[in-house]
Structure formats: structure tokens, C-alpha cells
Amino acid sequence: MQTLKIIRYAAWAMVAGLIFFTAAIVLGWWRVDGPGRVPTNGGIEIKGLPQIGGPFTLVNHHGKTVTDKDFLGKPMLVFFGFTYCPDVCPTTLFETTTRLQKIGAEARDLQVLFITADPDRDTPEQLALYLQSFDPRIVGLTGTQEQVDAAVLAYKAYAKKVPSEGGGYTVDHTASVFLMDRNGRFMGLIDYHEQEASALAKMRRLIAK
Amino acid sequence: MRISDQGCPMTRFLLSAPESCERSRKHFSISRGWIGRFAILFIFLTVALPHLAMAHDFTVGDIMIDHPWARATPTGAKVAGGYVTIENFGNKPDRLISATMEASKQVELHEMSLTDGVMRMRGLPTGILVPAGGRIEMKPGGFHIMFLDLQRQLRQGEKVAGTLIFERAGIVQIEFQVDAIGALGSASGGHQH
Numbered sequence: 096m097q098t099l100k101i102i103r104y105a106a107w108a109m110v111a112g113l114i115f116f117t118a119a120i121v122l123g124w125w126r127v128d129g130p131g132r133v134p135t136n137g138g139i140e141i142k143g144l145p146q147i148g149g150p151f152t153l154v155n156h157h158g159k160t161v162t163d164k165d166f167l168g169k170p171m172l173v174f175f176g177f178t179y180c181p182d183v184c185p186t187t188l189f190e191t192t193t194r195l196q197k198i199g200a201e202a203r204d205l206q207v208l209f210i211t212a213d214p215d216r217d218t219p220e221q222l223a224l225y226l227q228s229f230d231p232r233i234v235g236l237t238g239t240q241e242q243v244d245a246a247v248l249a250y251k252a253y254a255k256k257v258p259s260e261g262g263g264y265t266v267d268h269t270a271s272v273f274l275m276d277r278n279g280r281f282m283g284l285i286d287y288h289e290q291e292a293s294a295l296a297k298m299r300r301l302i303a304k
Numbered sequence: 305m306r307i308s309d310q311g312c313p314m315t316r317f318l319l320s321a322p323e324s325c326e327r328s329r330k331h332f333s334i335s336r337g338w339i340g341r342f343a344i345l346f347i348f349l350t351v352a353l354p355h356l357a358m359a360h361d362f363t364v365g366d367i368m369i370d371h372p373w374a375r376a377t378p379t380g381a382k383v384a385g386g387y388v389t390i391e392n393f394g395n396k397p398d399r400l401i402s403a404t405m406e407a408s409k410q411v412e413l414h415e416m417s418l419t420d421g422v423m424r425m426r427g428l429p430t431g432i433l434v435p436a437g438g439r440i441e442m443k444p445g446g447f448h449i450m451f452l453d454l455q456r457q458l459r460q461g462e463k464v465a466g467t468l469i470f471e472r473a474g475i476v477q478i479e480f481q482v483d484a485i486g487a488l489g490s491a492s493g494g495h496q497h
């Protein structure tokens with residue numbers, strides 16, 4: 096009698112153990128490979144990307160008022176600068192121009208937005224003139240100071256007027272390029288000193304999404 | 305050998321060989337030596353000469369200015385950046401205090417810096433110090449000569465006249481070679497041949 100009882104308890108213990116074990120495996124599969132997994136993109140987690148980008152109302156280099164809605168549906172590159180910039184802004188515009196050429200036909204959907212951080216001097220006419228030297232796909236955007244400030248804020252970028260010795264001013268600004276997918280979601284940055292191959296890979300990945 | 309009689313002064317000039325013609329004549333009689341010399345001459349002609357032809361430098365006192373260049377400007381640009389490398393062979397520090405350029409009405413000395421993804425440009429009202437025996441290399445993203453109130457577009461391939469003014473060495477006339485819009489300077493391999 097006593098031995099039978101022990102065997103029964105042992106059997107129940109084994110059943111409990113088996114249930115626990117199965118549950119652990121199922122839960123593990125659920126979280127790692129099953130529907131409960133964390134979405135990944137080439138090993139980089141999409142979850143946790145900061146909320147960058149958002150609504151803006153600006154004036155393009157043809158003098159037409161545009162909003163972020165006008166650019167939805169196609170991936171885009173967004174960067175800030177100004178035409179009274181000797182160095183960074185022409186570099187970014189020039190590099191973007193050559194990268195668009197390198198990617199070729201695949202890049203035809205890509206929109207490139209150059210938002211001025213200096214709307215006082217960068218009128219639509221000035222932007223139109225300046226952009227003649229670069230890829231025609233690049234759209235110049237300006238507006239009132241408030242409209243530009245709102246766009247800078249939406250992209251969590253930095254732009255600040257700084258008086259210079261000669262009585263003029265310069266504008267400190269974010270030098271990185273923002274990568275936005277066709278739904279207007281932030282996908283990453285191209286750093287100012289990004290390696291060429293890496294920058295091209297990021298652009299291609301954005302287009303393929 | 306007759307060929308080496310003709311070759312001697314020429315090769316001595318090109319290679320500035322320390323040995324006498326007498327010695328090199330013996331040397332040249334060995335065919336392997338000739339191949340070596342030709343190889344060196346070939347490398348010299350293909351590699352060094354185009355660079356010698358391109359590089360242009362200017363000297364004032366103990367100061368040598370190497371390869372002044374500027375970036376071509378986009379249409380409608382009101383500013384441009386100029387870059388030079390300054391070497392001070394003297395035993396006293398000097399200071400670049402100002403500059404001029406024919407197509408600019410206002411020239412300043414500036415420095416760029418990139419911190420936390422933000423590019424900043426600042427004037428250098430006290431100029432740029434060139435230590436004794438030292439060397440200052442200007443390039444995009446760092447020190448530059450800022451051409452403001454640009455009177456016309458700078459086009460790739462042209463040369464524009466300018467001056468640099470040093471505290472000690474004085475004024476030196478230079479020419480800026482205009483390179484591509486996105487050129488990074490020879491040090492960074494920005495020359496597209």
C-alpha cells in the first residue's frame with residue numbers, strides 16, 4: 096500500500112514537471128521564433144527608435160507651401176543646412192547627388208529634403224538658384240522662422256543663429272541626414288563622416304523597405 | 305658604355321645620385337642596374353611629375369604656403385571656403401592674421417567643429433598661430449579661410465588671386481586653385497583625376 100502511494104505521488108510529480116517543461120519550451124518558442132518575437136531588421140531592433148520627424152508646413156524652392164503629408168508614400172532623406180555655409184552643406188548636397196547617381200534607377204522614388212536653418216537669407220529663389228548645382232530631385236524647403244523652428248523641433252535637430260565677428264551671423268546646425276520610410280517613420284541617420292559604403296547601404300535599405 | 309655617358313648627367317639630375325659619374329658608369333654597365341634606373345625614372349615620371357606640376361607653393365620669409373585651394377561654389381552661393389597648408393621653417397612662431405581674395409569683399413579666418421552631430425563655425429579673431437617649426441593644415445571640417453560677400457561663382461579648374469597676411473613674415477601673394485564643390489583636399493584623397 097505504502098509503495099503504491101509513493102509511486103502515485105512520483106507519477107504526479109513527473110506530470111507536473113512535464114507540464115512545466117513543455118510550458119517553458121512553448122513560451123521560449125513564442126518569444127524567440129513565434130508570434131511574440133521582437134521584430135528585427137538585420138539584427139537591429141526597430142523597437143525603441145526615438146520619435147523623430149512629424150508634421151511640418153514649409154515653402155518649397157518653387158514658392159509653394161507644402162506639408163509632411165505631401166511627402167508620404169515615398170522614402171525620404173531629410174537634412175538641415177543653409178546656403179551661407181562654406182563646407183558642410185555643399186558637402187552633404189554634393190555627396191547626396193553622387194549617391195543618388197550611384198544607386199541609379201532604384202533611387203527614383205527617393206525624396207531628398209534640404210530644410211534651411213536660415214530662412215531669412217534662404218528665400219525660395221535663393222534655394223532654387225543654389226540647388227541648380229545639385230541633383231534635381233533635391234527639394235529645398237524654407238518658410239517663416241516659426242515654421243522652420245517647428246520642423247527643427249519635429250526632427251529633434253539643432254539649429255541656432257550665432258553672431259559672427261564681422262557683424263553677420265552663422266547657423267550651428269545638425270549635420271546628419273535623417274532617413275525616413277514611406278510612412279514617415281524614422282529609420283536612422285547618415286552621419287556627416289559616415290563611410291561611403293555604409294551610407295549607400297543605408298539608402299538602399301531605406302528604398303527597399 | 306656609350307649610353308651611360310649620355311645618361312649620367314641626366315640621371316644624376318633626376319635622381320640626385322650622390323655618386324660620381326665615374327662610379328655610376330660602372331653601375332650602368334650592369335643591365336639589371338639599368339632596369340632598376342628605368343623603373344625609378346618611370347615611377348618618378350608617372351607619379352611624381354604630375355604632382356609636382358599640380359602642387360604650387362609660395363614662400364615669404366620663413367613661411368611656406370603649400371597648395372592653396374578653394375572649393376567651387378554652387379550657383380548663387382555668397383560664401384566659399386579656402387584652404388592652405390602653412391609651414392613655419394623659422395625658430396619663432398608666426399600668426400596668420402588675415403587674408404584677401406579677388407572675388408570676395410570680406411575675408412575671415414574660421415574654424416569648423418563637429419560635436420554630437422552638430423556642425424559649428426567660429427571666427428578666429430586672433431588669427432591662426434603657426435608654431436616655430438610647425439605646420440598648420442587647413443581642410444574642410446577644420447580651419448578655413450572664409451570668403452564672404454562673394455562677387456562671383458568660383459568654377460572648378462580656375463585660379464583666383466589672393467594674399468595671406470602674417471604678423472611676422474608679412475604679406476604673401478598666392479593663388480587659390482579652385483577644386484570641385486565637394487572636394488576634401490589632397491590629404492583626404494579628395495582629388496578626382
Ligand SMILES: [Cu+2]
Nearest residue numbers: 181414425450
Ligand atoms: Cu567659415
